[in-house]
Amino acid sequence: MAEKKWIQWAERGTIVLIVLALLLSLGVAVKRLSVEGQDKAVNLMVNEADVQTLAGGNQKSDVEMLALLKQHGVSQILFKEESLGGLADEGKIGIFQGQNVLNVRDASRLPAFKPDDAVRYIVIYDETWRDQIKREIMAKVHGATLMAGKDGQYDVIAVPSMITQNPQEEEMAADAVDTIGVGYDYDLMQQVADQDMGVAVQVRTWRGNDDKAYRQLKEDLAAVPNLALVLMNDKVVPGFPEHMDSLHAVLTNDKGHPTVPLGIVEFSKQAGLNRLGIMLDKDVVRVHTISNAEMSEFQGDTEEERLQGEAQAIDRWNLAVRERNMRGLLVRFFEIAEPGYALKMNLNYLDKICENLTADGFKIAAPYKGLAPVETPLWQQGLIGLGIVGGVFLLLRRLRLEKLALAAALLLALGWVGALALMPVLALKGMAFISVVTFPTLSALIFMPYATDRFGKAVGRLLLLCGCSFIGAVLTVGLLSSQLFMLKLDQFSGVKLAHVIPLLLVPAVLFIWDQEDPRETVKALCQKLVDYRYLALFGLAAVALAIYVSRTGNDSAAISDTEMGFRQWLTDVLSVRPRSKEFLIGYPFTLAWFLLARKRASFWLMSLPLVIGQVSLVNTYAHIHTPLAISLWRSGNGLLVGILLSAVLWGGFLLCRRLWQKYADKPPRMKGGQV
Numbered sequence: 001m002a003e004k005k006w007i008q009w010a011e012r013g014t015i016v017l018i019v020l021a022l023l024l025s026l027g028v029a030v031k032r033l034s035v036e037g038q039d040k041a042v043n044l045m046v047n048e049a050d051v052q053t054l055a056g057g058n059q060k061s062d063v064e065m066l067a068l069l070k071q072h073g074v075s076q077i078l079f080k081e082e083s084l085g086g087l088a089d090e091g092k093i094g095i096f097q098g099q100n101v102l103n104v105r106d107a108s109r110l111p112a113f114k115p116d117d118a119v120r121y122i123v124i125y126d127e128t129w130r131d132q133i134k135r136e137i138m139a140k141v142h143g144a145t146l147m148a149g150k151d152g153q154y155d156v157i158a159v160p161s162m163i164t165q166n167p168q169e170e171e172m173a174a175d176a177v178d179t180i181g182v183g184y185d186y187d188l189m190q191q192v193a194d195q196d197m198g199v200a201v202q203v204r205t206w207r208g209n210d211d212k213a214y215r216q217l218k219e220d221l222a223a224v225p226n227l228a229l230v231l232m233n234d235k236v237v238p239g240f241p242e243h244m245d246s247l248h249a250v251l252t253n254d255k256g257h258p259t260v261p262l263g264i265v266e267f268s269k270q271a272g273l274n275r276l277g278i279m280l281d282k283d284v285v286r287v288h289t290i291s292n293a294e295m296s297e298f299q300g301d302t303e304e305e306r307l308q309g310e311a312q313a314i315d316r317w318n319l320a321v322r323e324r325n326m327r328g329l330l331v332r333f334f335e336i337a338e339p340g341y342a343l344k345m346n347l348n349y350l351d352k353i354c355e356n357l358t359a360d361g362f363k364i365a366a367p368y369k370g371l372a373p374v375e376t377p378l379w380q381q382g383l384i385g386l387g388i389v390g391g392v393f394l395l396l397r398r399l400r401l402e403k404l405a406l407a408a409a410l411l412l413a414l415g416w417v418g419a420l421a422l423m424p425v426l427a428l429k430g431m432a433f434i435s436v437v438t439f440p441t442l443s444a445l446i447f448m449p450y451a452t453d454r455f456g457k458a459v460g461r462l463l464l465l466c467g468c469s470f471i472g473a474v475l476t477v478g479l480l481s482s483q484l485f486m487l488k489l490d491q492f493s494g495v496k497l498a499h500v501i502p503l504l505l506v507p508a509v510l511f512i513w514d515q516e517d518p519r520e521t522v523k524a525l526c527q528k529l530v531d532y533r534y535l536a537l538f539g540l541a542a543v544a545l546a547i548y549v550s551r552t553g554n555d556s557a558a559i560s561d562t563e564m565g566f567r568q569w570l571t572d573v574l575s576v577r578p579r580s581k582e583f584l585i586g587y588p589f590t591l592a593w594f595l596l597a598r599k600r601a602s603f604w605l606m607s608l609p610l611v612i613g614q615v616s617l618v619n620t621y622a623h624i625h626t627p628l629a630i631s632l633w634r635s636g637n638g639l640l641v642g643i644l645l646s647a648v649l650w651g652g653f654l655l656c657r658r659l660w661q662k663y664a665d666k667p668p669r670m671k672g673g674q675v
Contacts, residue, residue, distance in 0.1 A: 007402050014390035014409075021387020022471060024380050025478025029628060032374050032481045036627045041366035042321055042357055043228075044329050044350065045076035045200055048188060050336060054346075057339025062188060066195045072347045073354035075365035076198040076228050078330060079189060083204065084122060084133075085178025092126035093133065095177060097161065097170075109154050111147045120161040120177050123154050129182070130155055136182040139216035140206040180206065181233075183220050190225055198228030200263060200328075205234040209243040218250045221260075228368075229285055229328065231263035232270050240272030248279045258283040261368060263328055264487075265289060266320070274489045282483040283370055286625075288320035289330035299334045306334065310349060315568060317353050322360060323576075323630050325486065327368060329353070374481050378420065384478040385416045385431045391438040391472070398445050399509065425490060432476045433494045436622055439472025440614035441502040445509055448607065450594055455650050458594040459643055462587060466639065469614040473621035477628065485624035492622040499615050506611045576630055578638030579616050586613010587642025588649060595650065613642075 046069060055065035066077070087093045094104055098117035104110060105125075115121070122137065124130045137144050137157050145158040159177055164170040181204030189199050201224060206213060217238075221227060230251060232238075239247040253259050258280045264273055265287045277284040290298075290313060298309030320326040334349060335342040354364045389412045396405035412434075419427035447465040452458050476492075484490050515521045570577040589609035597606045617638070620631050 010406060011397060014393050017390045018387045021384045021475055024384055025474045028374065028376050028478045028481050032628050035372045035374055039371050040361060040363050041368050042327055042329065042362045042364055043075045043368060044073050044331055045078050046074050046331055048077055048079050050333060051077060053336060053339045054343055058343050063191050066192060066197065070195055070197055072350040073364050074350065076200050077192045078200040078202065079184050080202045081181040081184060081204045081233060083178060084180045084182060087129060092129050094123040096121045109152060111149050111153050111156060113147055117163050118161060119158045122157040122159060133182050135216060140180060140213045142208055186223060193225035199224050199226050200229035200231060202231045202233040205236055205238045209239060209246065214246045214250050227260050229263045230260050231265065232273055235270055237270055237272040237276055244272060244276060244279065247276065251280060261285045263287045266326060277489045282487055282489060284487050285328045285368055286326050286487060287328035287330055288326040290316065290332055292332050295332050295334060314352050314356055318356050321357055321362060323626055325625050325627065371483055371486060373483050376482065381479060382417060382420055384475055386413055388431050388435045388438065388475050389413045389416060391442060392434065395438055395442045398442060399513065428479050429493050432479050432492055432622065433498055435472045435475045436498045436618045437501050440469045440618050441505050443468030444506045444611050444614055448510060452594055455647065458591045461594050462590050465590065465614065466617060469618050472618045476621050480624045488625040495619065498619060502611050502615050503608060507607050510607060574637045576633040576637055578634055578641055579620065581616035582613050582638035583642035583645060585609045586616060587639065588646045591646045
């Protein structure tokens with residue numbers, strides 16, 4: 001009896017702890033809503049190459065084209081660091097392997113040297129690039145040797161290279177030299193600055209960790225006028241993984257504060273980039289772009305298809321800004337291969353992008369102030385985590401594991417406090433994972449054993465079910481709402497697993513664990529598996545689960561054009577698209593469960609979509625890079641549309657049942673007095 005009383009007191013204390021954690025989390029959510037509501041500055045940027053292409057194709061100077069683009073919303077120009085290969089393509093330098101250097105144009109202008117087959121020679125033709133190339137190569141390339149020309153001779157730089165024996169080796173050796181970065185076109189940068197536009201730069205990676213190279217990079221960036229943003233160009237950032245402190249020093253002042261924001265391009269995987277963003281005090285701008293390959297798909301073959309593609313592209317920009325915190329948009333153009341034809345349509349395209357974003361309250365070309373931090377003290381995070389521990393305790397109590405519940409809760413609480421002190425980020429992610437698994441599972445187990453014949457009561461039960469699950473969402477928001485996760489420098493881990501665990505656990509508890517003799521239930525189930533009908537049923541469930549998992553998470557499976565069109569229609573109608581797992585699957589099946597399935601073991605399969613809806617609801621809030629207001633809007637839309645759809649389906653079901661009852665048992669008509 002005393003033991004039972006102790007459990008009851010522990011349960012009451014747990015509920016108080018969960019309420020306290022909820023209140024603290026709601027405070028964090030309010031701060032986050034305020035911070036995200038103030039982050040409205042968006043900048044459109046264009047590649048320098050596109051500026052020059054449009055200028056040349058329309059008989060305009062670069063300055064005239066810059067002024068025109070500015071009038072249509074472009075505020076920044078992106079300069080990719082020039083490479084040796086690019087300069088060679090433009091005829092400003094020549095690159096030769098070994099003896100081939102003797103084939104250079106006007107070979108008499110070469111300084112005296114004996115060619116070496118293990119060397120690639122960079123012959124500098126263009127005087128305007130000469131000094132810059134020499135500085136960059138001598139700083140970045142180990143073993144490079146300068147042979148300065150005299151009295152009209154070419155300057156030549158010898159770069160160590162492999163002796164190639166087949167086309168594959170030649171391609172590899174050439175690429176190693178061609179991709180070396182040599183700085184920027186500072187004259188064009190100055191023209192951009194004179195237009196009061198910002199300059200964004202992409203830095204190329206080089207081999208080695210010579211301080212000389214980092215000093216040269218710092219000088220390069222210091223020479224950039226109106227520097228607004230720094231991005232990285234390659235798959236690995238300079239210095240990764242051991243020497244990123246050197247790159248950090250380049251991008252900070254004497255006090256260690258960032259001198260310019262770091263741009264991170266969405267979906268572009270660059271090793272070390274997120275770590276660099278964290279080192280730079282999270283002074284980060286998230287950038288979205290649509291590649292030239294995708295733009296070619298949008299433009300279609302007819303004017304009608306191009307307009308449809310343009311609308312799709314504009315919708316994509318809107319979603320990136322509104323729903324994923326993108327504040328830099330690298331815009332590429334339609335029909336850029338025909339610049340004379342493309343200018344007018346692309347200026348109109350820019351206007352539409354700006355109009356749509358302005359209509360949503362964003363400020364185009366406003367100075368980027370950065371996403372303000374949402375400060376949550378460690379003690380507050382600790383208490384929120386203890387609220388989640390309380391949820392675990394209640395879940396184990398629901399499973400009638402009283403002793404284990406107490407022991408597990410105490411161990412988890414101690415582990416949480418220790419982990420939060422020693423490795424806080426990992427601890428926060430781990431506890432958030434527990435939250436999104438625990439509360440949907442707990443709410444389903446509490447509210448599913450329920451039956452009613454009235455639609456209104458079923459809707460009320462659905463709201464209670466969602467409310468209990470939503471506790472997990474609120475606590476997750478309380479734990480993870482910080483710049484680190486809002487800027488996606490780190491993210492929630494275990495998305496797929498968090499979707500699957502409740503899906504397996506809830507039916508197992510309801511239809512096996514809660515039975516009088518779970519072991520006999522399992523035996524009976526195993527015997528039924530011999531029956532092909534049950535095998536087919538379980539096979540169907542397994543296939544559905546595989547599809548469900550493949551469409552969950554950041555690397556979900558591709559979707560069809562039809563589904564894409566349906567999603568866009570929902571966005572157009574509701575502004576924020578609800579999740580299909582909720583309004584098409586979760587909520588209708590939940591109401592069907594309450595109205596029809598009750599607690600019949602033969603209907604266990606219907607419990608799966610019910611759980612899917614609850615898991616989807618909570619996991620929406622694990623996407624911390626999505627503004628909280630958007631997540632709330634999405635959940636509200638999902639619940640509203642799900643209930644309305646269910647009402648229509650329930651009304652149709654009742655009508656069909658009534659018609660069946662009216663006509664099914666009627667005797668057949670009599671003809672000529674005979675039956």
